[in-house]
Amino acid sequence: MDMAVSTQGAPVQGLLPRGRPLLELRGIQKTFGPVRALGGVDLVVAAGQVTALCGDNGAGKSVTIKIISGIHPPDGGQIFWRGEPVDIHTPKDSAALGIATVYQDLALCDNLDIVQNMFLGREPTKFGGLDEAPMEMAARRTLADLHVTTVRSIRQPVSSLSGGQRQSVAVARAVLWNSQLMILDEPTAALGVAQTGMVLALVRRLAQQGYAVLIVSHNLNDVFEVADNVAVLRLGQMVAQAPAAQLDRQGVVELMTTGTVGGQPFVAALTPANGSVEAQP
Amino acid sequence: MTMSPPQPPAVPGASAPEFEEEVPEVAAVSTAAPEVVADSLIDYIRAWGRKVRSGDSGVLPVIGALIIIVIVFQVKESKYLSAGNLVNLFNQMVVFALFAMAEVFVLLLGELDLSIVYNAGIGATLMAAFVAGPYNLPWWVAILIGLATTTVIGLLLGTLITRLRLPAFIVTLAGFLGFEGVMLWLFGRFSIALSGTIPITNKVLTDLVAGSITPVAGWVTMAVVVVAFGVYNVMRNIRLRASGLVTAPVGLTVLKAGAVAVAAIVVVTICNINRGTPTFPDRGVPWSIPILLAIFAADTLLLGRTRFGRYVYAIGGNAEAARRAGINVSRIRTVAFGLTGMMAGLAGMMYLSLLGSISSDIDTSYMLYAVAAAVIGGTSLFGGRGKALHGILGGLVIAAVYNGIDLMGLGAEYEYMVVAVVLLIAITVDSFARGVRRAR
DSSP, rough: OOOOOSSSSSSOTTTOOTEEEEEEEEEEEEEETTEEEEEEEEEETTSSSEEEEEETTTTHHHHHHHTTTTSOOSSSEEEEEEEEEEOSSSSSHHHHEEEEEOTTTTOOTTTTTHHHHTTTTTOOEEEEEOOHHHHHHHHHHHHHTTOOOOOOTTBBBEEEEEEEEHHHHHHHHHHHTSSSSEEEEEETOOOOOHHHHHHHHHEEEEEEEEEEEEEEEEEEEHHHHOOEEEEEEEEEEEEEEGGGGGGOOHHHHHHHHHHHHTTTOOOOEOOTTTSSSSEOO | OOOOOOOOOOOOOOOOOOOHHHHHHHHHHSOHHHHOOOHHHHHHHHHHHHHHHHOOOOSSHHHHHHHHHHHHHHHHTTTTTTTTHHHHHHHHHHHHHHHHHHHHHHHTTTOOOHHHHHHHHHOOOEEEEEEEETTTHHHHHHHHHHHHHHHHHHHHHHHHHHHHHOOOOHHHHHHHHHHHHHHHHHHHTTOOOOEEEEOOOOOOHHHHHHHHHHHHHHHHHHHHHHHHHHHHHHHHHHHHHHHHHHHOOHHHHHHHHHHHHHHHHHHHHHHHHHOOSSSOOOSSBHHHHHHHHHHHHHHHHHHHSSSHHHHHHHHHHHHHHHHHHHHHHHHHHHHHHEEEHHHHHHHHHHHHHSSEESSSOOHHHHHHHHHHHHHHHTTOTTOOOOOOOHHHHHHHHHHHHHHHHHHHHOOOHHHHHHHHHHHHHHHHHHHHHHHOOOOO
């Protein structure tokens, strides 16, 4: 799949208006042999918002993002993209829709520089050779749009970057290739306090520019710092999805461990009229 | 799951101040390539110093080691720096360098090809046999047959390694054993092979090493190449700078062009001194040197300026990342083994010309010298770092030791021991550099 190099660093045009559901999972099921990993999961990821996916180990977070990114096809249920039903069978299907997944390992080549990593596999050529100038300029613009300003030179190898900078490069690569939904898998897990702050600021900026962000995190401090919406998985079931303002850490911990809050199931309903997720009291 | 104590939520909004990252930035800058972070020559030297301290030392230590080796041998044996011996040393270097450049392709992937010497031997055998009777093919047809064969052999090894997922070490070890058998079998088929040796019967093949360019042609060619190199690099630097792209300081580019010019002048001067006798003069740059430089230039362009080259580095750096970026990893690896085979064929061609014949008891130590030369030159055994230039630099070091010990009449035992020590030092530096990078 060859995509034209975007002349705008952040191709903000073409994104859905903020708050409209970009990706929707309805009743997604997945079993691995006798193990039921997901038993009918609903999830809405809205454009221009950060949606956090929480859950204890084994709750199904990884399987959910792997279904969205096409690594595992679902056994049942339906995925909607911009309101249209779509089939995602392979990672290519997912990428073609505009979904980019940044896994914990970031998939960067340490020995290559920032520009080389951002264009890896999609380098423009001229007279049979690499055409470096447009690559460097597009990479520089994308990083500037994302306010990634702490790197000294975009021609330095990724091995010389800090953890937060590496995360930024991986995200910038997704932005450069016209992704509309960024899935970030535990983006702050290996980072210190300052680096975590840098990555969370980047996540907020992505949402402000109109991208949808689905962030998987164990760290509820991070979740409540950046998320507009919080979705909680427990044992393969979505036990809650609501605006972050309607939940607190204690409630999320209860939902993650018992599936209830204050002994009652958390009741949330979708209100498609405004496209946002509202909790019913 | 760990819970952190509650704290007031800090929501960074559009008005939030830009996040400053003080300490990590200093750490990050310290090991970036000096030419991309430096604005001036002074800056460059400082950045280079930081890079050396972090374990990635570049080519200058190799040149330093070379100077020490040359001084030691010159003190011990005054003929070492004579024109005749230096030209001999250059010709030996060409063979080491080509074998090393062959190995660089697979070393970049983090692999090793143990079979290159016998693959080269097969190529050299075919070249020597096909220019002789009863075939009497033109020299260039014989060379093409030889190179095509070694390339196909490399592709075959690469296919076994990538498609059947066999370890390269074992597959190429099998090649090392099997190709000696193939060579012996070929010697039994060619009537020109007498007592395990095929002599060269074609003047062009002999002249690859023994023939020289006339001194005037040498100077003119050198001047054209050096000026073209200097002008191209300085113009490119200025153009990149004008477009606002990252580039090395102009001073550094000029300095590098100057260093190339000085090296070229020294080499041509040495080669143009009469190394024969007054009655039978022998002067001029041997053909082997421009041949090596042409191969070196093609190799450098392939690795540095094409998608293929970029993907070789990417696979060596992180094969899984390369695969996820949509790169056909198996195909790139297979082609890299094919290129190793082709370069081995070229090394075999120069080896044949240097010796004047090819025999079935080919010197297998070239295989280890090839790896040693690449690593001494600065290529990593662990993949992802290396250049064609490293093959030439490492080849020069090996040739300097090999030639000096030979000249002093010390015999192979010292040669092996000295090269072993040099190799160990180079690998220690390589591992140390990798350790420093990993630790970060």
